[in-house]
Amino acid sequence: MRIKFWGVRGSIPAPGPETNRYGGNTSCVSIETRAGKLIIIDMGTGLMHLGNALMANAFGKGQGRATILLSHTHWDHIQGLGFFPPVFIPGNIFTVWGPGGSPDVLEGILEGQMDPNFSPLQTLKNFAARFDVCAATPSFIAEDLSIAAREHPHGKTTALSFRIEEAGRTFVYASDVGYPETGPDAASIAFYKNADVLLHDTTYKPDDQATRRNRGFSSYEEACAAAIAAKAKRLVTFHYDQDYTDDDVDTIVAACRRLLDPHGIAVTPAREGDELEI
């Protein structure tokens, strides 16, 4: 699997020189499988830049297909969809697996984003590509890979985490995760168990987390504790608070390394444009 980061920021895009190094676009990660298939996780503003890159190959000719895994439908995870050029090319096929348990409800929520009061697109029906919406189940097959999904608490709602396995290697995406003060339960740790790469929500420094626990995000300490308990091989930090500068993120990454080095767990910060081979 080859992972690429297109958007690593939480809540709202954060333009400005102070976010140049890690990037200011909201959540979007792509995975190219060994068989050359494409899985996209979340549709934040990073999706526009992924889409522009995809237009150079099969997607530009209407011969592309991809699976999109959607953790939840908060703005910062869907805002890129209307600006994703491949959906305007007839022949491309997208299958979205998302939360809610009902494909109709999920499609209705995505449709609401395109409401004519808000978007010149007016409706998802104006996509030229095929755009199928499915409700994620605890396990399913997409792009010939077995994928597990697990609901985690996220403020007043929940967000899906995904576990993807290919040829004995495992990638886990766990963004927008807000554990109770007792931390992740045993089932969550089992979901992360032995992951080669655990991408985990590290929205906050612990001090900021203490005053904002109701928002449903993790501190880097909670992410590190989860990585240690699950015996993950590598932690990827992700979903940085919109007010954090690059220097703030440097602090988070350095703190993670201090916590995880003694356990032999590597740390890779998610940075726009970076790739990671598993």
Added chain:
Amino acid sequence: MKVRFWGVRGSIPVPGRTTNRYGGNTSCVEVRPRNADPIIIDAGTGIRKLGKSLMEDSFGDGKGSASILISHTHWDHVQGLPFFSPLYRAGNQVHIFARQRDLHLEAVFSQQHDAAYFPIPLSAIHGDMHFHELVEGARFEIGKAKVTCARLNHPWVAIAYRVDVDGAAVVYCSDTAPFSDMLLGKDFIERPSFGTLPPPIRDELAAMRADIVALCKNADLLIYDTQFTPDEYKVRPHWGHSRPDDAIEIAREAKVKQLCLFHHAPLRSDDENDQILAHYREVTSADKFTLVSAYEGLEIPLGDQ
């Protein structure tokens, strides 16, 4: 008064090294009359940082009052509102003005806060929000400022605002297509065609244009949607945006004193914006107005200070 730009981009925010100088936030302009409450035009992502700066003042104590004039409710003009800190402090008064839609404005803005999309419902906001629905041609006062509005040519309809205060006038014309090739309203146009317009449509566009020229008459500053280059406009006339050429024509006819290029295309780099400005400064070198291009942090003083 002072006019300050907090977001100058169209369509979608664009963080990154190529937008550092002009800025990547979507539309938001602050008009600050002398010794008076702020009048904010549009609530794109730029309003987040404006909100933070206001919180250092009376808004931080829950004693602030702001008016927000919304050109239209497309995402790039409202997306920042849930991140406008003064709304979350009890006591602050925020007045939202926008053109009436099929739904009441409060219902439109509530959708943005629906639990599916955002964790905090509109009903949980602590400051007092007041919604004011407008129609084209409406005139009203905000303190000592006089506000006038007129319709623009944009999908699902946008309106332009003129604010007269402190002996000067600023006009905000975004978003709009030129008034020559097609009338944009509620229809979804998949493929545009250029051709002769039926007389009623042509007349409606001509009347709309005349109203805009009148709105801009002798303005000290005209802020205008110039998202497209001429080549880009040729393939996307139905997207509802103009070229600098269109803004310049209006500026000449209305005899404005300063024209500001605004609502930059998301993928336009800083260097490209520099080139566009340099080119059109040459084009307008014999004109009486000055030409600037909006960037985040640009502040333009007008009239009495």
